[in-house]
Amino acid sequence: MKTVLTNKNISIRTRRRALECYIEPILMYGCEAWTISKQTQKKLEATEMWFLRRMLRISWTAKKTNDTVLEEAHTTSLLISKIRKRQATFFGHVMRREKLENLVTTGMLEGKRSRGKQREKLIEGLTDWLKAGKSLEAIEATKDRKKWRTMIANAVKQGT
Structure with missing residues (x-):
């Protein structure tokens, strides 16, 4: 893909589309987890x-600063959002199923915690991104698909 992406005879818009279609899916494989x-x-x-x-x-x-590069490419930084x-839509899907995946994803298992600093859970990262306050609010919001989708759409609009 290097020859296609660096070819100056192809417009920047087409090269960006090639990047989005061929490279980003490989980069984001499994990002839901x-x-x-x-x-x-x-x-x-x-x-x-x-x-x-x-x-x-x-x-x-x-x-050249990153902002200058983004202006030249006529785009914004969108990968993280x-x-x-994708994480939020997958999380909503898992929470609505209410099976073993639900239990594993929320991390609400019985037993002792390991020593040292605890690892960040997926739910904690999502609640920060969605600005949902508490993780229980986010879990309750997944039950109502419309509410969950609007929360995701609002977070994407904010661009965080």
């Missing part, structure tokens, strides 16, 4: 910018 930490988010944003810089043939030594949206 990821817990995105700050470090992971930075790496994903850096990867997105790396693709755009390669597509525009901007050297890594060039002193796409991943969060």
Whole structure:
């Protein structure tokens, strides 16, 4: 795909579409089950910018900010919001099923907790992104599909 993405005879819009159709699905494979930490988010944003810089043939030594690169590509940084949206739709699907997946996803299992700092759960990352307040509010919102979809749409609009 390097020859297609870096070809200057092809319009930037077409090259961006090729990136979205062929590269992003590979990059986001299985993202519904990821817990995105700050470090992971930075790496994903850096990867997105790396693709755009390669597509525009901007050297890594060039002193261009990410905002300038996004303007040249006529786009905005969307990868994280796409991943969060996919996570939220999958989470809603799992919560409505009310089976074993539901129990595993919420992490409400009996027993002792392990020592040290606890790992972040998927539900915690989603409630922060959706600005739902408590995780129980988000779980209750999944029961009503319309309400859940509007919560997701509002979070995507805010671009966080």
